[in-house]
Amino acid sequence: xxxxxxxxxxxxxxxxxxxxxxxxxxxxxxxxxxxxxxxxxxxxxxxxxxxxxxxxxxxxxxxxxxxxxxxxxxxxxxxxxxxxxxxxxxxxxxxxxxxxxxxxxxxxxxxxxxxxxxxxxxxxxxxxxxxxxxxxxxxxxxxxxxxxxxxxxxxxxxxxxxxxxxxxxxxxxxxxxxxxxxxxxxxxxxxxxxxxxxxxxxxxxxxxxxxxxxxxxxxxxxxxxxxxxxxxxxxxxxxxxxxxxxxxxxxxxxxxxxxxxxxxxxxxxxxxxxxxxxxxxxxxxxxxxxxxxxxxxxxxxxxxxxxxxxxxxxxxxxxxxxxxxxxxxxxxxxxxxxxxxxxxxxxxxxxxxxxxxxxxxxxxxxxxxxxxxxxxxxxxxxxxxxxxxxxxxxxxxxxxxxxxxxxxxxxxxxxxxxxxxxxxxxxxxxxxxxxxxxxxxxxxxxxxxxxxxxxxxxxxxxxxxxxxxxxxxxxxxxxx
RNA sequence: GCCGGUGUAGUUCAACGGUCAGAACGAGGGACUCAUAAGCCUUAAACGGUGGUUCGACUCCACCCAUCGGCACCA
Numbered sequence: 001x002x003x004x005x006x007x008x009x010x011x012x013x014x015x016x017x018x019x020x021x022x023x024x025x026x027x028x029x030x031x032x033x034x035x036x037x038x039x040x041x042x043x044x045x046x047x048x049x050x051x052x053x054x055x056x057x058x059x060x061x062x063x064x065x066x067x068x069x070x071x072x073x074x075x076x077x078x079x080x081x082x083x084x085x086x087x088x089x090x091x092x093x094x095x096x097x098x099x100x101x102x103x104x105x106x107x108x109x110x111x112x113x114x115x116x117x118x119x120x121x122x123x124x125x126x127x128x129x130x131x132x133x134x135x136x137x138x139x140x141x142x143x144x145x146x147x148x149x150x151x152x153x154x155x156x157x158x159x160x161x162x163x164x165x166x167x168x169x170x171x172x173x174x175x176x177x178x179x180x181x182x183x184x185x186x187x188x189x190x191x192x193x194x195x196x197x198x199x200x201x202x203x204x205x206x207x208x209x210x211x212x213x214x215x216x217x218x219x220x221x222x223x224x225x226x227x228x229x230x231x232x233x234x235x236x237x238x239x240x241x242x243x244x245x246x247x248x249x250x251x252x253x254x255x256x257x258x259x260x261x262x263x264x265x266x267x268x269x270x271x272x273x274x275x276x277x278x279x280x281x282x283x284x285x286x287x288x289x290x291x292x293x294x295x296x297x298x299x300x301x302x303x304x305x306x307x308x309x310x311x312x313x314x315x316x317x318x319x320x321x322x323x324x325x326x327x328x329x330x331x332x333x334x335x336x337x338x339x340x341x342x343x344x345x346x347x348x349x350x351x352x353x354x355x356x357x358x359x360x361x362x363x364x365x366x367x368x369x370x371x372x373x374x375x376x377x378x379x380x381x382x383x384x385x386x387x388x389x390x391x392x393x394x395x396x397x398x399x400x401x402x403x404x405x406x407x408x409x410x411x412x413x414x415x416x417x418x419x420x421x422x423x424x425x426x427x428x429x430x431x432x433x434x435x436x437x438x439x440x441x442x443x444x445x446x447x448x449x450x451x452x453x454x455x456x457x458x459x460x461x462x463x464x465x466x467x468x469x470x471x472x473x474x475x476x477x478x479x480x
Numbered sequence: 481g482c483c484g485g486u487g488u489a490g491u492u493c494a495a496c497g498g499u500c501a502g503a504a505c506g507a508g509g510g511a512c513u514c515a516u517a518a519g520c521c522u523u524a525a526a527c528g529g530u531g532g533u534u535c536g537a538c539u540c541c542a543c544c545c546a547u548c549g550g551c552a553c554c555a
Contacts, residue, residue: 010555011555012555013555014555015555050555052555053555055555056555122553186484186485186549189484189485190484190485190549190550191550193483193484193550193551194550194551194552197551197552199552200552200553202552202553203553204553226553227555228553228555231555266549266550267554267555268555269550270550270552271555275552275553333492335492335493339548339549341492346491346492346505349491349505349506350492350504350505352505352518353504353505353506354504354505356516356518357516357518357519358518358519360515360516360518361515361516361518361519362515362518362519363515364514364515364516364518365514365515365516365518365519366514366515367515368514368515369514369515372514373514403504406504410504413518413519413520414519414520416514416515416519416520417512417519417520417521418520420512420514421514422513422514422515423513423514425514436514470515471516473516474515474516474518475516476516477516478516478517478518
């Protein structure tokens with residue numbers, strides 16, 4: 001039976017255009033998803049947009065737009081990533097989708113029935129100057145840093161709470177029983193420590209009068225769901241839960257065979273690996289299989305920020321150097337689990353070394369020798385992907401997998417140098433042909449390994465080999 | 481403040497209680513030419529600091545310095 005594979009990114013919040021950090025996440029997910037397709041699995045790869053919440057509501061009002069029109073516009077921008085980054089996602093879910101809304105309400109009802117949702121007075125600190133609610137961590141000596149001479153008001157409102165505290169023990173037991181639940185391990189330690197420290201129930205609704213843009217709480221017209229509660233449910237609503245039980249079970253898995261792989265940034269560690277899992281426990285659904293946590297991308301050693309002017313736009317990379325150049329950077333140069341640093345200079349250096357001088361040049365020299373010396377295309381009988389490559393991707397270590405591909409590229413360059421087929425062609429054509437055929441086969445296998453990482457380049461290489469042609473133009477021209 | 485991580489060549493990363501601490505990129509030199517002045521060979525280049533444990537530490541311990549992250553409602 002065909003293996004089912006499910007992977008999802010987090011849903012970006014639609015208050016800004018896609019940035020390089022999110023491109024990293026979705027390209028990583030895409031590489032993993034494409035790998036599983038290559039291995040013959042049936043894959044659901046989920047992505048979409050998180051469209052509720054007060055920030056979005058305000059932003060739409062600022063721009064004088066209807067909220068739905070505003071989110072439609074942003075959803076389209078994010079969906080454009082598919083083409084720009086050559087993504088293979090199968091599902092694009094929007095939290096404003098009626099099916100998602102219905103799923104969120106059903107999820108709520110189950111949690112409520114199981115005694116995990118209750119009403120309580122919720123105290124919020126409010127800065128009159130900002131006209132915003134503030135958290136303790138945002139305050140300096142109990143005052144708003146922007147308006148230090150204005151008093152912070154304490155507002156009380158009645159909200160629904162989720163009984164997270166009840167699930168502390170089950171969560172910890174689950175963590176212990178599944179030592180590879182969160183990847184990498186240092187993030188797992190972080191969340192374990194956090195949960196061990198005790199879980200405080202969190203608020204999962206807001207007054208509709210204050211925040212009209214949200215999913216109505218079942219049975220209470222005065223309240224809407226807080227975005228977190230609503231948004232996390234997309235991971236199951238995208239699979240048709242609760243109505244399509246078969247599909248849900250196949251891809252999300254069961255308690256005995258959990259199947260859902262989630263990828264998220266380090267700022268999402270808690271939400272994905274503790275809050276969401278607590279919600280799943282409450283709803284009686286299987287937990288996720290893996291939560292993969294990636295780092296952030298800095299630029300020149302500093303956080304990207306508009307004021308520093310060091311923000312890197314992923315589309316600019318794509319426009320200048322192509323989609324595969326960006327995908328290459330994410331896979332081979334960026335750290336898979338730790339923070340990474342992007343600068344144009346370093347990008348160009350590695351592009352020249354690995355894509356122009358490495359992969360591109362190797363493809364040219366081998367296909368040129370093949371086209372010159374072989375009368376017909378080499379027939380590829382077996383497709384071989386090294387076990388080490390498979391092992392790396394199966395533990396989501398994309399950078400390691402990419403390293404294996406580039407090690408093979410170096411090996412072939414060296415092999416050409418040592419066996420000199422270009423010289424042998426003049427003295428011993430038969431032997432030269434054998435060597436060239438072998439090089440072509442090994443190049444083909446590089447192309448196959450590149451299928452998940454650089455889909456377009458992979459296809460180009462395979463086509464050149466199948467047609468016994470060489471590239472008219474360099475695959476990756478050098479950058480000066 | 482509390483907890484945790486990190487600190488190795490110009491840069492990004494490895495490794496190990498004990499042969500000259502590895503690699504890649506970058507830099508210098510060389511021979512070649514199938515290829516995108518690419519590839520190959522080659523040279524130079526590093527263990528944050530102070531003590532301690534040990535026959536012996538980059539690797540273990542203590543302290544110091546530097547740096548990063550977490551410490552709950554921030555999507």
